[in-house]
Amino acid sequence: MSFNVKDMLAGYDKDNLTIATVCSHSSLQIFHGARMEGFKTLGICVGKPPRLYDAFPLAKPDEFFAVDSYKDIPNHVEELAKRNVILIPHGSFVEYLGTKQFEALGLPTFGNRKVLEWESDRKAERVWLESAGLTMPEGINDPRDITKPVIVKYQGAKGGRGFFIAKNYHEFQRKINHEQEYTIQEFVLGTRYYIHYFYSPIAQEGYKLSKGALQMLSMDRRDETNIDEANRLGSIKELEEVGITPTFVVTGNIPIVLRESLLPKVFEMGERVVEKSLELFGGMLGPFCLETVVTDQLEFKVFEISARIVAGTNPYINGSPYSEFIEPGLSTGRRIAQEIKRARDLGKLEDIIT
Ligand code: ATP
Numbered sequence: 001m002s003f004n005v006k007d008m009l010a011g012y013d014k015d016n017l018t019i020a021t022v023c024s025h026s027s028l029q030i031f032h033g034a035r036m037e038g039f040k041t042l043g044i045c046v047g048k049p050p051r052l053y054d055a056f057p058l059a060k061p062d063e064f065f066a067v068d069s070y071k072d073i074p075n076h077v078e079e080l081a082k083r084n085v086i087l088i089p090h091g092s093f094v095e096y097l098g099t100k101q102f103e104a105l106g107l108p109t110f111g112n113r114k115v116l117e118w119e120s121d122r123k124a125e126r127v128w129l130e131s132a133g134l135t136m137p138e139g140i141n142d143p144r145d146i147t148k149p150v151i152v153k154y155q156g157a158k159g160g161r162g163f164f165i166a167k168n169y170h171e172f173q174r175k176i177n178h179e180q181e182y183t184i185q186e187f188v189l190g191t192r193y194y195i196h197y198f199y200s201p202i203a204q205e206g207y208k209l210s211k212g213a214l215q216m217l218s219m220d221r222r223d224e225t226n227i228d229e230a231n232r233l234g235s236i237k238e239l240e241e242v243g244i245t246p247t248f249v250v251t252g253n254i255p256i257v258l259r260e261s262l263l264p265k266v267f268e269m270g271e272r273v274v275e276k277s278l279e280l281f282g283g284m285l286g287p288f289c290l291e292t293v294v295t296d297q298l299e300f301k302v303f304e305i306s307a308r309i310v311a312g313t314n315p316y317i318n319g320s321p322y323s324e325f326i327e328p329g330l331s332t333g334r335r336i337a338q339e340i341k342r343a344r345d346l347g348k349l350e351d352i353i354t
Contacts, residue, residue, distance in 0.1 A: 033331050074101060087110065091311065114281040139185055313332040
């Protein structure tokens with residue numbers, strides 16, 4: 001059966017909306033933030049409700065909705081719609097369900113789903129970011145052209161699993177698995193900053209864009225195992241000699257504050273990427289993250305965009321050194337709930353929900 005999201009939303013009881021998401025990733029702050037804004041909350045889980053939420057009562061959803069597997073969510077559309085559910089996507093939600101199924105899911109969802117086409121394909125992502133005027137690490141099409149350190153990324157290898165560094169063609173040949181699709185990117189040496197923005201197409205105040213306004217709520221650095229701790233055992237070369245290849249699997253997030261003089265560049269990048277998205281596919285909206293490396297020339301190289309809430313916002317459930325200047329105690333989870341509330345009160349839910 002197919003469902004029309006617009007009609008479904010039109011039929012919702014707007015005074016009784018429920019904020020729902022999958023119980024993982026950044027769900028604690030999504031539920032916590034929604035509750036602070038007066039929404040009911042629903043946690044989608046596989047099997048029994050996870051006990052974890054008993055430990056954090058202020059972030060526990062009002063109701064759990066158990067499915068046999070996340071892939072089964074599309075079979076529960078009617079039951080969820082009865083609860084006036086608005087889904088909040090996060091990285092794990094989209095990954096567990098699969099990009100295509102997520103795009104096709106017949107339930108009102110916060111954000112513009114069209115962004116997935118541009119973001120989930122590394123080539124399309126490069127077209128978007130470069131045409132927005134952002135600098136990306138150089139892409140290398142032919143491995144024989146490797147003349148400087150590169151990082152090799154397998155398509156769909158989430159969380160950096162299986163990525164490897166090669167300093168020349170010979171090393172690439174030794175490490176590559178030709179059975180998987182991959183892209184090769186210049187390895188940028190510098191400091192990593194994952195910048196968390198929030199774009200509202202309905203905001204009237206603040207850092208205004210051609211439509212709406214942009215906020216920068218926080219930033220983090222990912223803690224990645226075991227590359228980040230590899231030097232405790234010696235150089236990467238030494239590790240490889242004993243058969244250990246460093247990996248980039250994210251295990252946590254560290255709060256970051258940037259040199260203040262770089263902040264104007266941060267806003268310029270955010271603005272460009274939003275304006276280009278408006279032109280290309282009607283605009284992404286809500287939280288997004290630019291994943292960057294800053295070189296010693298103080299240049300930002302953007303290696304990825306994530307067009308939804310990222311787990312790097314989790315250290316800031318009671319505000320960040322930036323969001324404090326917007327509103328005390330503002331988390332990204334709460335900002336999402338606010339956006340839904342404001343759009344509802346303005347009669348503009350269709351502008352932020354697809
Ligand atoms: P996710 O979807 O979780 O963001 P991913 O699997 O798409 O991850 P990337 O974010 O592209 O992978 O890369 C994983 C990690 O590899 C980054 O967090 C960063 O530490 C490192 N990395 C990626 N690209 C580069 C680059 N060009 N130069 C240096 N380091 C990089």
